[in-house]
Amino acid sequence: MSATLLGQSILSGIFSGSLYALLGLGLTLSWRYLKIINLAHFAFIFLSAYLTYQLAGPGGLSPWLAIFIVVPLFFVLGLAQQAVLDRFKVDEFASIIVTFGMTILAEVFIQWIWSADFVRLETHFLRGSYEVGAFFLPKQEMLMAGAAFGLCAATAAFMRFTWLGKALRANLDNPQIAASFGVPSRKLSLMIAGVAGALAGIGGAFMALLFTLAPAQIYTWFGVVLAAVLLGGLGSAMGVFAAGLLIGVGEAVTMAVTAPAWAPVVPFTMLILILVLWPERL
Amino acid sequence: MTISAAKIPQPSRRDLIAMALAAGVGADARAQTSGAPVRVGGTLSLTGPLAATGAIHKIVGDVFVQQANKAGGMLGRPIEWVLLDDQSKPDLARTLYERLITVDKVDLIIGPYATANILSAMSVAQRYNKILVHSTFGIPKLATYERHFPGWPIGFTPEDSVSNMAIDGILSTGKSIKTVAIVTSKFPSVNFLAAGAREAFKKRGVNEAAFIEFEFGARDFGPIAARVREANADLLYMGAIGLEGNQLLEAMEKINYTPKNHLYLYPAPGPLSLSPLGKDALSLTIYEDLPPFNTNPMAAEFAKLYREACAKAGMPFVDPETQAGAGYSAWQILTGAVNATKSLDDETLTQHLKKNGAQTIVGKVRFDGPQNYGDDLMRLKQVQDGKWVIVWPREVATPGKTIVVK
Numbered sequence: 060m061s062a063t064l065l066g067q068s069i070l071s072g073i074f075s076g077s078l079y080a081l082l083g084l085g086l087t088l089s090w091r092y093l094k095i096i097n098l099a100h101f102a103f104i105f106l107s108a109y110l111t112y113q114l115a116g117p118g119g120l121s122p123w124l125a126i127f128i129v130v131p132l133f134f135v136l137g138l139a140q141q142a143v144l145d146r147f148k149v150d151e152f153a154s155i156i157v158t159f160g161m162t163i164l165a166e167v168f169i170q171w172i173w174s175a176d177f178v179r180l181e182t183h184f185l186r187g188s189y190e191v192g193a194f195f196l197p198k199q200e201m202l203m204a205g206a207a208f209g210l211c212a213a214t215a216a217f218m219r220f221t222w223l224g225k226a227l228r229a230n231l232d233n234p235q236i237a238a239s240f241g242v243p244s245r246k247l248s249l250m251i252a253g254v255a256g257a258l259a260g261i262g263g264a265f266m267a268l269l270f271t272l273a274p275a276q277i278y279t280w281f282g283v284v285l286a287a288v289l290l291g292g293l294g295s296a297m298g299v300f301a302a303g304l305l306i307g308v309g310e311a312v313t314m315a316v317t318a319p320a321w322a323p324v325v326p327f328t329m330l331i332l333i334l335v336l337w338p339e340r341l
Numbered sequence: 342m343t344i345s346a347a348k349i350p351q352p353s354r355r356d357l358i359a360m361a362l363a364a365g366v367g368a369d370a371r372a373q374t375s376g377a378p379v380r381v382g383g384t385l386s387l388t389g390p391l392a393a394t395g396a397i398h399k400i401v402g403d404v405f406v407q408q409a410n411k412a413g414g415m416l417g418r419p420i421e422w423v424l425l426d427d428q429s430k431p432d433l434a435r436t437l438y439e440r441l442i443t444v445d446k447v448d449l450i451i452g453p454y455a456t457a458n459i460l461s462a463m464s465v466a467q468r469y470n471k472i473l474v475h476s477t478f479g480i481p482k483l484a485t486y487e488r489h490f491p492g493w494p495i496g497f498t499p500e501d502s503v504s505n506m507a508i509d510g511i512l513s514t515g516k517s518i519k520t521v522a523i524v525t526s527k528f529p530s531v532n533f534l535a536a537g538a539r540e541a542f543k544k545r546g547v548n549e550a551a552f553i554e555f556e557f558g559a560r561d562f563g564p565i566a567a568r569v570r571e572a573n574a575d576l577l578y579m580g581a582i583g584l585e586g587n588q589l590l591e592a593m594e595k596i597n598y599t600p601k602n603h604l605y606l607y608p609a610p611g612p613l614s615l616s617p618l619g620k621d622a623l624s625l626t627i628y629e630d631l632p633p634f635n636t637n638p639m640a641a642e643f644a645k646l647y648r649e650a651c652a653k654a655g656m657p658f659v660d661p662e663t664q665a666g667a668g669y670s671a672w673q674i675l676t677g678a679v680n681a682t683k684s685l686d687d688e689t690l691t692q693h694l695k696k697n698g699a700q701t702i703v704g705k706v707r708f709d710g711p712q713n714y715g716d717d718l719m720r721l722k723q724v725q726d727g728k729w730v731i732v733w734p735r736e737v738a739t740p741g742k743t744i745v746v747k
Contacts, residue, residue: 064564064571067596071563166388174655175392177584177612188595197595271584271612275390275429279558307561314564319555320527 060315063193068315069308070194076307077204078269079287080211080300082262082280085137085255088214091294092227092251094151095144098281099158100259102165105277107133107263109169112180112272122184122268130260137256138249145248162277169274179271203265207300210258214296227251231294286326290333305329374414378421379685381675382447384437384458389429390558391455393583393609394664398454398476399424400650401661401668404643409672415679423447431457438465448685451675452492454664456480456530463489472687472694474675476667479530481714488691489713492671493663494627494706496717500537503625503719507538507604508545510721510733511576511623514746518602522551522572524565524589525580531606535580542578550574557582566592569600577603584609590618601747610729611658619724621745626722627703628666629729631739640702643669662729670701677701 082104089097107129114125140161149157185198218224229237230244238244266272287306291298306329310322385402386395406420414420423445427434434453441447442465450466452459452475459478466473467486474490481497496502511518521542525535532554542549551572553565566589569577577600579586586608593599604623605613613619628634630644644661651659661669677699678690698707698715707715721733723744731737732744 061571064567067567068564071561071567071592074563075561170388170392172655174657175387175396176656176658177393177609178657179587179612179616188597190597195596200595271587273390273393273584275388275392279390279560283560310561311564314555314561315568319553319559319565322559322561323556 064315065312066194068311070196072308072311073304074197074200074204074307075311076287076304077200077207077300078262078265078303079284079307080291080303081203081207081258081265083284083288083291083299083303084207084211084214084296085258085262086284087288087291087293087295087299088251088258089255090288092231093141093248093255095141095149095154095158095252096151097140097158097255098155099140099161099165100255101277101280101284102162103133103136103256103259104263104266104280105169105272105274106136106165107260108266108270108272109173109178109263111264111267112178113173115182115184115267116178116180122180122182122264126261126264129264130257133260133263134253134257137259138253140256141249141252145245166274166277173272173274175274177271177273180267182268184268199265199268203269206261206265207303210261211296211300218294218296223247223250282323283326286330289330290326374410374417374419376418378419379415379449379679380421380423380445380447381449381451382423382425382438382441382445383451384425384427384434384441384453384462386429386454386458387426389427391429391458395429395454396654396656397664398668400647400654400656401665402451402672404646404650405669405672405676408642408646409676413680415676416683416685420676422451427453427458429455429458431461434458435461435465438462442469442471449675449679451671452476452478454668456483460484470687472675472690474671476671477664480533481712484712484714487713488687490674490694490708491714492669492674492701492703492706493667494670494703494714494716494718496719497711497714498537499717499719500534501541502717503534504538504541505545506717506719506733507623507625507721508541508547510744511602511604511746512545513733513735514744516746518547518575518746520548520550520572520574521576521578522553522569522574522600523549523578523580524551524553524555524569525578525606526557526559526582526585527554528557528580528582531580531582534606535578538578538580547576555585559585559588562588562592563595565589566596566598569593570596570598575601577601579603579605579608581605582607584612586622587612587616587618590616594618607663609658610660610662614724614727614729615658621747622724623732623744624722624729625719626663626666626729626731627718627720628661628663628670629722629731629739630661631731633737634666634702634704643702660729666703670699670703670706673701674699674706 086100089095111125114120115122188195188197226242230242287302290302306326309325313322385398406422410419425437456479459475463486472488477493586605647661648659678693682689682693695708704718720731722729723732730739730742
């Protein structure tokens with residue numbers, strides 16, 4: 060194996076890992092701060108991807124413009140979902156079942172509108188790669204990785220340094236005491252849900268740019284993204300980014316060094332090792 | 342090695358009449374059906390990871406039943422297709438076939454899509470001694486049930502015959518293929534053919550520059566693309582099912598690598614032919630809406646109705662090809678046998694098919710070989726100018742088209 064192959068594979072892993080982080084960011088926030096294991100997050104991602112495809116493909120809009128339409132829409136969708144979950148007092152365990160049901164409904168909806176066949180957003184938007192020495196850096200993936208890092212860093216900073224971030228953490232520790240200090244618990248919940256929805260919207264837009272879409276692909280992302288969320292530590296924005304990179308690079312190096320068929324073993328092996336060796340991390 | 346069944350058998354006038362009676366075209370358009378429907382039960386992967394192809398078989402079945410019912414259905418009775426969604430799950434397919442036979446009490450059954458689901462249905466059919474005609478079953482040696490009949494004629498040893506046919510086609514150009522990089526999904530029917538290809542290439546003196554297996558459902562093809570680039574073989578043999586071929590091509594594009602020659606086993610035909618990256622991609626087929634397959638009225642009408650139905654269903658790729666041909670062929674085999682024997686008895690239908698075979702849209706299909714397999718009717722096709730054309734064997738090549746090998 061050459062150094063070029065290893066280096067290019069590591070780059071590929073960094074891009075994959077960034078995508079895992081981008082897709083997992085909203086999920087980790089809602090799990091930690093809302094106590095909702097929102098499997099419908101994946102459905103939102105694919106709904107956003109199909110909508111981006113529709114707007115930027117057959118609709119003829121620029122992908123940038125499509126993102127500006129899709130993201131606010133999914134903010135509202137996330138907010139509405141949380142309002143419904145609140146209304147029926149869905150707890151953490153029940154949320155798995157309820158949101159999985161929502162995911163199935165979304166899959167059926169996507170199939171009804173766009174068929175079960177594959178669709179691909181053919182666009183010249185940031186096509187091609189930069190060549191740096193012996194390595195290639197695809198432009199679309201670089202934008203996605205930059206967005207993933209930027210969003211994770213901004214979320215981490217928001218949680219650490221802003222009053223709202225502190226209020227969220229206080230609300231998590233003790234809602235009664237937080238409320239006595241004027242922390243508006245319900246509004247914060249809705250805000251987090253809206254942000255998680257918007258993040259799903261962004262993730263979906265990148266999904267449309269990078270992948271050919273089919274409705275059933277919703278489920279192929281569950282395992283690896285949930286592994287990144289758990290490895291990163293619930294609610295930790297930079298944690299999910301680091302875990303995403305760890306998994307992505309681990310998978311890529313496995314694919315370069317051994318049979319690629321071993322790659323799916325990587326995230327779950329890491330997860331089991333963490334559970335065994337460092338249980339308090341979770 | 343050459344393939345004995347390289348020629349596509351041209352249907353005689355008698356065959357055409359039989360095909361028309363099976364499908365409803367060319368027969369008396371005023372033929373009326375009456376009486377209780379003949380209920381044909383089956384499942385398809387209408388949801389789940391195989392749904393994109395399941396949707397093709399659904400449209401094919403709908404078109405066929407519509408055509409057949411206009412021409413007298415089965416035994417003069419209308420055909421009713423009792424279709425259930427197996428969600429791409431073999432275990433569910435098994436349960437649903439059990440239900441179709443014991444609860445819904447259908448008269449006949451027809452196979453689901455994909456090897457594992459067909460195998461599940463076959464075990465149920467065997468338990469109840471039901472005849473099972475099916476479409477794209479990829480591992481013939483596993484089909485041991487004496488009343489199964491494949492609508493996808495790939496011969497009993499496709500791991501040998503299909504690989505050699507492809508190699509024959511490529512080498513027929515006189516270009517030298519010294520090395521091959523074999524990349525394959527671990528999806529069973531694909532992996533099985535790729536394993537056969539390894540042996541076939543070895544026997545033909547083509548060196549294996551890389552052999553790379555990946556899991557079905559893989560997302561990241563970047564490292565695989567980097568390995569293919571490093572191998573830089575004369576031919577990329579991709580054991581792909583569905584989108585995997587496109588995913589690898591896109592990953593290779595990102596590292597500025599274009600394979601010299603590339604062959605895909607079971608690609609999603611639309612995305613591969615419509616992508617600029619699919620230029621000169623080779624693949625296998627038993628049916629395309631091209632001569633000689635579409636030179637009779639039945640095939641022409643099928644292609645027209647199929648396209649209309651696909652467009653109505655919002656499917657982006659509307660051209661009928663292998664999956665559609667195999668699905669239609671399965672329906673023709675079953676309906677043709679019923680109408681020829683005037684019987685719904687499983688044993689009678691079985692004996693008729695074993696003795697006579699069937700004339701179908703993909704050609705004359707025989708069931709007199711090992712485990713009811715006959716000739717391998719696979720052809721080599723290639724993306725040229727954004728469309729699939731048949732390029733090998735020469736006698737069935739699309740007029741004016743020859744295989745392009747660099």
